[in-house]
Every structure is written in structure tokens, then in C-alpha cells.
Amino acid sequence: MATLSAEFTLPLRSFTLGLSLEVTGTVALVGPSGAGKTSVLRAVAGLVRPPTGRIALGDDVWLDSAQRLCLPPDRRRVGLVFQEYALFPHMTVRQNVAYAGEARADEYLERFRISHLANARTTELSGGERQRVALARALAREPGVLLLDEPLSALDAHTKSAVRAELRELLTDLGLPTLLVTHDFEDAASLSDHVGVIVDGELRQLASPTELVASPADTFVASFTGANLMRGRVVGRDGGVTEVELADDGHRVFSTDDATGEVGVVVYPWEVSVGRARGEDSALNVIEAPVRSIVHVGNRVRVHIGPVTAEITEASVDKLDLAVGSTAVATWKATGTRLVPLT
Amino acid sequence: MAAHLNRIVLGTAFFLASFLALAFMVLPIVALFVHVPLTDLLHQFTNPVVTDALIVSLKTIVVAQIAILLFGTPIAYLLASRRFPGHAVVVTLVELPIVLPPAVAGLGLIVAFGRFGLLGSTFEWLGIDVSFNQTAVVFAICLVAGPFYVRQAIASFEAVDRNLIAASRTLGASPSRTFFKVTMPLARGGLAAGEALCLARGLGEFGATIMFAGSLQGRTQTLPLAVYTQFEAQGGLTIALAISALLVVISLAILLSLKATSLWQLSRQSSLSPFARSRSV
Incomplete structure (x- = not known):
């Protein structure tokens, strides 16, 4: 070409x-x-x-x-x-x-x-x-x-x-x-x-x-x-929750949207919380992976963890003592995962 | 109650005013056909005054129309597609003859192209004679009626979507192919309308023609000039009326074909304008 x-x-x-x-x-x-x-x-x-x-x-x-x-x-x-x-x-x-x-x-x-x-x-x-x-x-x-x-x-x-x-x-x-x-x-x-x-x-x-x-x-x-965009494949639906396997790294994510087959997965960075260890909260989506990058955007910070990016405050970053390469946990609710037709 | 009464009064006033306006416009036309018996009018069409004028009119209008299309279309296209310093001035100059009194246009022609005019000696040297002949009639028509075509043609070219012209170029078409295959076909309806207006105005040309070309039967006497000359002459009223009736018919035919053209255009659009719709309801 x-x-x-x-x-x-x-x-x-x-x-x-x-x-x-x-x-x-x-x-x-x-x-x-x-x-x-x-x-x-x-x-x-x-x-x-x-x-x-x-x-x-x-x-x-x-x-x-x-x-x-x-x-x-x-x-x-x-x-x-x-x-x-x-x-x-x-x-x-x-x-x-x-x-x-x-x-x-x-x-x-x-x-x-x-x-x-x-x-x-x-x-x-x-x-x-x-x-x-x-x-x-x-x-x-x-x-x-x-x-x-x-x-x-x-x-x-x-x-x-x-x-x-x-x-x-x-x-x-x-x-x-x-x-x-x-x-x-x-x-x-x-x-x-x-x-x-x-x-x-x-x-x-x-x-x-x-x-x-x-x-x-x-x-x-x-x-x-705006949003994280990922690709995935629906592997099951149970109790009003759809389970999707991400194409890139095999992580499983959950959504309240109903869909089948290959789908686009949309998650907004500001709906993703970040922690150092798995918590006890109700969020269905939990991804534990190394931090790939930390980027300051105005008074917010974008933290790239595994396949997703979270947007959190500078105070949170300081409190969590996040650094590139350290392991972090990204969590968000099933309602925060939107499934769109894959294009 | 007062409001109701008000509405009736106002409605009646509008109706009355409309009726008077219409009657005022229609009566002169009707009178032309009823002043003498219709058979008398028809008899006049073998009169050499009438046939000569008809021939002069037809010959000069055809030549003038060709010249207007040939020279008017390029200038209209350039004015529609190019922007340059003085653009507005040029457009205004082109439009000026539309509002200029025809007698003034005629005098202008005399002092520009006449024997003792600005270009008189140049024209003489070139062998172009524009004194009291059909060339002079054509000049008068071109100056007075031409701008009607050019003005409409500018608007028609401007109405062609720039993106369609751009698309044509990116699809590999040269500027000339784009002009003939895209611009012209899309402007065609508007150009035809301008052409019809120009034809009607040219056919009725009087002031500039009588100043610049005179009114010589069989040479420069067009139909409108013959109307005036015969009206002035002893016993020529019937001839004047006959020519007038002919001009009414021709004018009406042009107007109707113009309307048919714009209707035809409208019918090719995917959606009708709200005005067109309200008319049918």
C-alpha cells in the first residue's frame, strides 16, 4: 500500500x-x-x-x-x-x-x-x-x-x-x-x-x-x-446480567445490557473506581492488572489498568500511592458497561 | 361584535380593491381585441406593413438572442463562480440597463457606436455599419434585453451546488467536462427562464430601437415600432390594433411556456415547497 x-x-x-x-x-x-x-x-x-x-x-x-x-x-x-x-x-x-x-x-x-x-x-x-x-x-x-x-x-x-x-x-x-x-x-x-x-x-x-x-x-x-472502547464476545447471560469475554486479554466483564455474539464494550473512565486490592463492594466488574500509565489531565488523572482507563482525582492517586507497573484493581458496576453492536 | 363587523368591512375592502386592480389590468387587453371586429384584425395580417414588421422583428430577435446567449452565458458564469475585487461593481453595471430608460440606452448607443460616436471611426474602419439598419436593431435589443438573461443566468449558476462541481472534479472530470455535464444541465431551467424573459423584453423593445435604428418599414420597423407609427398615421388604427393583438398572443405564449418550465422544474423536486402545497389544499 x-x-x-x-x-x-x-x-x-x-x-x-x-x-x-x-x-x-x-x-x-x-x-x-x-x-x-x-x-x-x-x-x-x-x-x-x-x-x-x-x-x-x-x-x-x-x-x-x-x-x-x-x-x-x-x-x-x-x-x-x-x-x-x-x-x-x-x-x-x-x-x-x-x-x-x-x-x-x-x-x-x-x-x-x-x-x-x-x-x-x-x-x-x-x-x-x-x-x-x-x-x-x-x-x-x-x-x-x-x-x-x-x-x-x-x-x-x-x-x-x-x-x-x-x-x-x-x-x-x-x-x-x-x-x-x-x-x-x-x-x-x-x-x-x-x-x-x-x-x-x-x-x-x-x-x-x-x-x-x-x-x-x-x-x-x-x-x-470520552469512553473506553473494547471488543468482546458474549459468553452467557444469567439473572439479567450479560457476561462478556474481552477479545484482547480474556478478562471477563459484566453488563446489564442484553446482547449476543461479538459486541463493542463501552465503559466511561469516570465510572471506574481504582483500588489497591479487591474490595468487598457490590461492583461486578473487577479487573486486577498492572498500571500501564498515569496521565494528568487538568485536575483529574487517567490511570490505565489492563484493558481499561479510569479517571480519578489527584488526591486518590496520592492516597493509593499508584505507580506505573504496580498492581491495581479497577472496578465498576454492571450498569456502567454498555454493549453496542460491534462495528 | 365590533371585531366581527371589522372583519367583514376589511374583507369587503380587500375584495373590492382586488377586483378594481384586476379589472384595471385586464380591460386594456380586452379592449385591444374588441375595439374593432375580430375579422377586421385578421384581415390586416396580409398587410405588408404588418408582414414586414413581423419579418424584421423575427430576424432581429433571433440574431439578438444568439448573441445574448453566446456572450451573456460566459459573463454570467464568471460572475457567478469567481469573486474578484470590483465584482459587485461589474454586476451592477450589467444590471444597470434593466432600470435605465430605453431612450437613454438608445442615445448611449448613438454616441458610442453611431457614425460620430466614440467607436464610430473604428466601426467604419472595420466595415461595420450600424446606422439605421437591422444591426442597429440587434444592438438595441442586446443592450436593453440582454441584462434580463444575464441577471437570471448569474442566479441560476450560483444556485448550482458547489459540492457537485467539486465532486465532478474529484471524479476526474476536467473543468470543461464539468461545465457541460454538470453545471449547464443543473442551471438549464433557470437559463431557459431568463431566456424567455429576455425574449419577451426584446420583442417589445421600443425606445432604444427608435432612437438608434429609426422606424423604416421593411428595414428597422419592428412590431412595436409599427404599432406606434400606424397609430400616428391616418387610418392606421386597425393595423396598430392587429399588431398589438399579435403581440399580446406572443407575450402570453412566452409567459405560459415560462410557467410550464418552472412547473416542470418543481415537479422534479423530491419535496414540494409549503406554498405549492397550500395551493393544492
Whole structure:
């Protein structure tokens, strides 16, 4: 897989966007709206011209301000899927896909299971169908890089979880360097290997989702990343409590949510208590493991224990005398474990 | 009780005002058709004054429309898609002829392109003669009616979703393919509406034409000029009425086709506007 490297500055209305990124696999940029996320995609696609910087896919240089080089969008091998999909309303589904590449239009209609909609107007489609058309069209141009702008935000909650799973599978199959932007950390974490948090045009931190939750670079990243996200498999349900085995390390956790099969496990750091030894309280979830990291975030501290991160006060850390490598116990109630469809 | 009475009075007043307004607008049209028997009007359509004017009008309007489309579309597209210093000034200059008295536009044409005008000698050197001929009529129509098309065309191009144009480019289409395959088809309805307005205005052009091109039968006398000339002439009232009736029919046809176009546009949208809905309830 070729690497997309992008390093540029771009003045926007109220701040200057500046970032440096290497993309192999899938990278998600998350941040609040107005953080400059979409501008990153537009710069890579060639729809805006950063005054300084360099953007290249492998040996293929698209922008090099030092050489005064800036290729127009049609000469960059990008597949950009717009937030609202930007399907041509005056064309049928097939015409939309064929616009990007006549030769492989039918193949992509087939692949995205939209052959039966070939002659439909794009205005007649559902949200999920529109997204499939947009993806088929972007890929029919045979891009070297896939850019996705808020790929899930235009979908209703019901469609979203199904589409998220499909999209993850697709991105794995394609093996294209993919840059996606979203305002939803959960979407970012579930779709990509690396997540970059971007605020006011500045990349605050780029790391794996687990690392981001465990050791956020600053309070903003901390508040934005929010929850622990783990993967697991339901192994049983008894007395209104579901037992889940975590995929990473085999720890067992418990939830009051009902689910079966493979699930996503969501736990908020502020719902996890930390102790030095197993207590006598009623919390069902108990994980005893070495402390991996202790990170100060404002007046709070994030303690990474085994698979989860807890957020506690500095006073508690002092009282417990926690140190990296020492064993600690993380506990939380079964009601604090949320089971979500795995994506 | 007083409120109830108030409502009746107000309702009646509105109804009465509406009725008078409508009657005021409709009566002149009706009068054109009933002042002399309809058969007298129809007989006039073999009169050379009428046929000459019709031919002059058709020839000049067709040439003017082609010129307006050819030159007006690019300037409208540029003004809609580019922002540059002085953009608002250029747009205002383009719109100015819409509000300018046509007689003033005509005089402007004379002192710009006429024999003794600013470009008079240049035009003479180029072999372009614009004095009292059909070229002059075309010039007058272009100046007075052209802005109606350009203004509507700017709005139509601006209404095309920027993201669709951007999408086209990222899908590998060149700027020209994007223009012809995406921008133009999406702006088409609006362009056609502007074109119809411009056609109607051009067909009725009077002031600038009579100033710049004169009113020579068979040469520069268009339908509206013939109406005026015949009305002034001894015993020409019936001819003037016949031409007027013809112009009413043509104008109505343009208006109806314009409405049909915008209705057709509306029917392609996935949701109707609230106003459209309230009309059907």
C-alpha cells in the first residue's frame, strides 16, 4: 500500500490549519465542527490550494509549494465521498457511477449491491443507498486514496450501525490509504487504526483509539475521547446480567445490557473506581492488572489498568500511592458497561 | 361584535380593491381585441406593413438572442463562480440597463457606436455599419434585453451546488467536462427562464430601437415600432390594433411556456415547497 503524506498550512477564516500526516491504512481525524477537518480533505483532493506544503501519494507528488506545483483535482487519484454524498441529481444511479469510470461502472454497482437501482434517480434513494452510490462512484475512478467526509453523519441511528460494520469491512478489503473525518469519536475508533484529534486547525494528538483514551494529550482530547472502547464476545447471560469475554486479554466483564455474539464494550473512565486490592463492594466488574500509565489531565488523572482507563482525582492517586507497573484493581458496576453492536 | 363587523368591512375592502386592480389590468387587453371586429384584425395580417414588421422583428430577435446567449452565458458564469475585487461593481453595471430608460440606452448607443460616436471611426474602419439598419436593431435589443438573461443566468449558476462541481472534479472530470455535464444541465431551467424573459423584453423593445435604428418599414420597423407609427398615421388604427393583438398572443405564449418550465422544474423536486402545497389544499 502506498503512503499518503500530507504536510501543509492553510489559512482558514479564524485560524490557520496546519498539519503533518502519514496515512497508511485508515486514519480518522476527529474534532468539533469548525475544527478544519473537511478542509484537510479538500486540500488533499486539490479543491483548495494550501500556500505552503507538500502532498504526495508515494512518489506521486500532488502539491509542492517549493516547486510551485499544484495538480488540479482531476489529476489527483483521490476518491472523495462528500458528507451529503453530492450525487448528481440530474443523472441516474448508473450515470453517476459511470461518470467516474464507464469501464467498471457495472462491476461497482454489483459490488455495492445497487445494480437493481441502476436506472433510479438519486433523489429517490434512502440514506444508506445514497452512501453506497457515492462509494461506488468514488471507487469507479480507481483512486489511490480514499477520503471520507463524515461518512456516517447523514444516516439515521438505525442504519448507522449496520453501515458502520459494512464500511469497516470495505475499508479492510480495499487496502487503500484512507483518511476520514468525523465529529464522533466512537465512529472514528471503530473505523480506523489511528485517530487524530484536531482542534482549531491543529492536530493535538494522533494515536490508536486505546492510547487516546488512556493518555490523552490534553483536556480537550480527554473530554472528546470520552469512553473506553473494547471488543468482546458474549459468553452467557444469567439473572439479567450479560457476561462478556474481552477479545484482547480474556478478562471477563459484566453488563446489564442484553446482547449476543461479538459486541463493542463501552465503559466511561469516570465510572471506574481504582483500588489497591479487591474490595468487598457490590461492583461486578473487577479487573486486577498492572498500571500501564498515569496521565494528568487538568485536575483529574487517567490511570490505565489492563484493558481499561479510569479517571480519578489527584488526591486518590496520592492516597493509593499508584505507580506505573504496580498492581491495581479497577472496578465498576454492571450498569456502567454498555454493549453496542460491534462495528 | 365590533371585531366581527371589522372583519367583514376589511374583507369587503380587500375584495373590492382586488377586483378594481384586476379589472384595471385586464380591460386594456380586452379592449385591444374588441375595439374593432375580430375579422377586421385578421384581415390586416396580409398587410405588408404588418408582414414586414413581423419579418424584421423575427430576424432581429433571433440574431439578438444568439448573441445574448453566446456572450451573456460566459459573463454570467464568471460572475457567478469567481469573486474578484470590483465584482459587485461589474454586476451592477450589467444590471444597470434593466432600470435605465430605453431612450437613454438608445442615445448611449448613438454616441458610442453611431457614425460620430466614440467607436464610430473604428466601426467604419472595420466595415461595420450600424446606422439605421437591422444591426442597429440587434444592438438595441442586446443592450436593453440582454441584462434580463444575464441577471437570471448569474442566479441560476450560483444556485448550482458547489459540492457537485467539486465532486465532478474529484471524479476526474476536467473543468470543461464539468461545465457541460454538470453545471449547464443543473442551471438549464433557470437559463431557459431568463431566456424567455429576455425574449419577451426584446420583442417589445421600443425606445432604444427608435432612437438608434429609426422606424423604416421593411428595414428597422419592428412590431412595436409599427404599432406606434400606424397609430400616428391616418387610418392606421386597425393595423396598430392587429399588431398589438399579435403581440399580446406572443407575450402570453412566452409567459405560459415560462410557467410550464418552472412547473416542470418543481415537479422534479423530491419535496414540494409549503406554498405549492397550500395551493393544492
